[in-house]
Amino acid sequence: MSKWDQYDSSVGDDPHPFVVGAVERYATARDTALDLGAGNLRHTTFLLKNGFKKVIAVDEEIRGQSNKSSIEIVTMRLQEFVPGQQSCSFVLCWATLFFLAQSEVPAIFDRVYAALKPGGIFVCNVLGEKDDWVVGRVRGRHYATAVELENYNKRWVQLAHPREDRHYDKNKKSWHVWELVLGRSY
Numbered sequence: 291m292s293k294w295d296q297y298d299s300s301v302g303d304d305p306h307p308f309v310v311g312a313v314e315r316y317a318t319a320r321d322t323a324l325d326l327g328a329g330n331l332r333h334t335t336f337l338l339k340n341g342f343k344k345v346i347a348v349d350e351e352i353r354g355q356s357n358k359s360s361i362e363i364v365t366m367r368l369q370e371f372v373p374g375q376q377s378c379s380f381v382l383c384w385a386t387l388f389f390l391a392q393s394e395v396p397a398i399f400d401r402v403y404a405a406l407k408p409g410g411i412f413v414c415n416v417l418g419e420k421d422d423w424v425v426g427r428v429r430g431r432h433y434a435t436a437v438e439l440e441n442y443n444k445r446w447v448q449l450a451h452p453r454e455d456r457h458y459d460k461n462k463k464s465w466h467v468w469e470l471v472l473g474r475s476y
């Protein structure tokens with residue numbers, strides 16, 4: 291039993307369409323990728339099927355197993371994980387920064403930047419200020435306003451205009467999420 295069972299069965303094994311589009315359009319170098327908050331490994335598997343040679347899957351609670359040499363599993367909190375400098379060309383952090391505190395996320399962005407090779411890509415999503423968890427101040431979760439996103443991302447090349455996703459889920463939670471594709475400059 292995992293607290294993520296319901297989430298895992300709702301998303302299944304398919305990658306999120308935004309991730310698929312970002313990989314197709316922007317990920318030209320496909321050597322090593324990091325999947326931060328890899329969960330049930332659905333995106334790790336997608337990246338390997340789409341030409342990445344190796345994926346390092348990091349999560350405090352990985353669900354799923356693999357004995358493939360192309361997957362390295364790291365069971366660790368993101369707050370403690372320090373990837374190698376310029377060690378990868380693509381980093382994904384999907385539906386995971388939502389669970390970190392406001393003060394913890396800037397350091398993660400800095401580490402991702404350092405981990406990327408010049409021209410590397412970071413795809414992630416963050417909560418917006420109108421999300422129910424932000425409005426309800428659930429454990430001081432990280433979020434960003436549109437203006438903060440602009441400032442936050444100054445060192446990055448913004449490859450796509452942030453996509454704003456607002457919807458209610460079946461539990462009537464109101465989601466407000468920004469989906470980002472950022473590039474490390476050459």
Ligand SMILES: C[S@@+](CC[C@H](N)C(=O)[O-])C[C@H]1O[C@@H](n2cnc3c(N)ncnc32)[C@H](O)[C@@H]1O
Nearest residue numbers: 327328329349350351366367368384385386389
């Ligand atoms: C909503 S799931 C998303 C999983 C996967 N990225 C996906 O798109 O299916 C959030 C994941 O973040 C992980 N997680 C949450 N907080 C974390 C932390 N501080 N460090 C590492 N992993 C964390 C959870 O274990 C969970 O697998």
